Amino acid sequence: MTQSLKIVEIINIGEELLIGRIVNTNASWLAKKITALGGRVRRITIVGDDLNEIASAIIEAVNRKPDIIITTGGLGPTFDDKTMEALAKAIGKPLKITSESLAALKKACKRRGVPLDEKRMKMAYIPEGGEVLPNPVGLAPGVMVNYEGVTIVALPGVPDEMKSMFERSLASRFLGRGFVEAELLVEDIYEADLSPILDKIIKLFPKVYVKSHPQMRCGKPVITLHLYGRDVTSLELDKVCEEVMNMISSLGGKISRVK
């Protein structure tokens, strides 16, 4: 429930992301959520199902000292699910079954109506000292550990499981200052002609980020301007939008607010 801005790194784990079989919607969902909750995602890293690669990615992220690292993927019962082992390696702790992790897995197996056999038991191993995050949808519990001042959270890769565990166990930790955004559509002006105006805007309103996304439609330039800020009220953002619209209109461009 702190008011400070949380810096977050996301690590998505899975060969399917590195061969392009799957579009990484977990990253964009998490990034959107965390941003809306007032956090700031500083980096996203995708690695395959390789013990050393995962452990390296975690250690490198820890060394950049974010507040929170969230991993997704690699928590299941099969041979290619290596996140818990890699996390244990990264933080120098052994993997252990705890009463909490066993209870969480037992409960999930019971709900699913499946036996807790040797293969599923793999999912009860968590790095020593970790806090178990129950999985309300699937089987594999997640874990939260503190290491060198960084909170590391391992979530499953199955989107429904990842989302429900984030909402349940993590969302409340990000409550920071508000995030506001607006979108303007600019027609008949090229991005290059717009850039002096954007330079002026960011000098006038340093707390608002302005990003231009150019496209060509039917041979004509169309630019979406995305304005957003943290610790900015929507009234302040409205004022910035108005200013931008005036400046662009004076250049002879068509501009409208779409969001």
Add this chain to the structure above:
Amino acid sequence: MTQSLKIVEIINIGEELLIGRIVNTNASWLAKKITALGGRVRRITIVGDDLNEIASAIIEAVNRKPDIIITTGGLGPTFDDKTMEALAKAIGKPLKITSESLAALKKACKRRGVPLDEKRMKMAYIPEGGEVLPNPVGLAPGVMVNYEGVTIVALPGVPDEMKSMFERSLASRFLGRGFVEAELLVEDIYEADLSPILDKIIKLFPKVYVKSHPQMRCGKPVITLHLYGRDVTSLELDKVCEEVMNMISSLGGKISRVK
């Protein structure tokens, strides 16, 4: 035109990816293409429009010694387009306008029917020693530089521009051994029960990767098995599929090949 497997890292640049405004389809498109061409994507990194973050991500990637690093984004005319500057910083070279970069930009401006003014001139600056990659769709040229044995390629972030430049200037560099894949759909067996079979399969066929993607449908388990390999013929893969299907049938599960 070499036959060796190229190891690739992708670095996607843009705040819009870190706030979840955009799903990173550039990464999945590139990953799929590179994999199909026989390359191997080992890591994907996403950073924002920050000079030091971009330069650090490039240096870290260089230190992991892939064959090729591909960056996307940050080549446009606005203040937040910092990739060329960051690349120059990472490899310790100054930014320069060359006759090739100027010619490429002039040609693109002429095609678009826009003037090559001061703001657009920013896009003609490339790191010293770089090879210009013309942009057949948009304005900003890309660049290819060699640094410490690694080929670094900067492509634009606009998907159409990125794709056409990859096809035109990069695809032929990946021609390695063939990549084959198959997909099996397993019903009525849980992933945990499947895992001993998968363990057996990867021991029997070490060149084929098998990845299971579990789902629940109407309260029943459905697992997609994705099998793929490099330097594997489709006949060999067919044999592996047959073996897997026999093993799973003998467990009482329903299995079919869908791809």
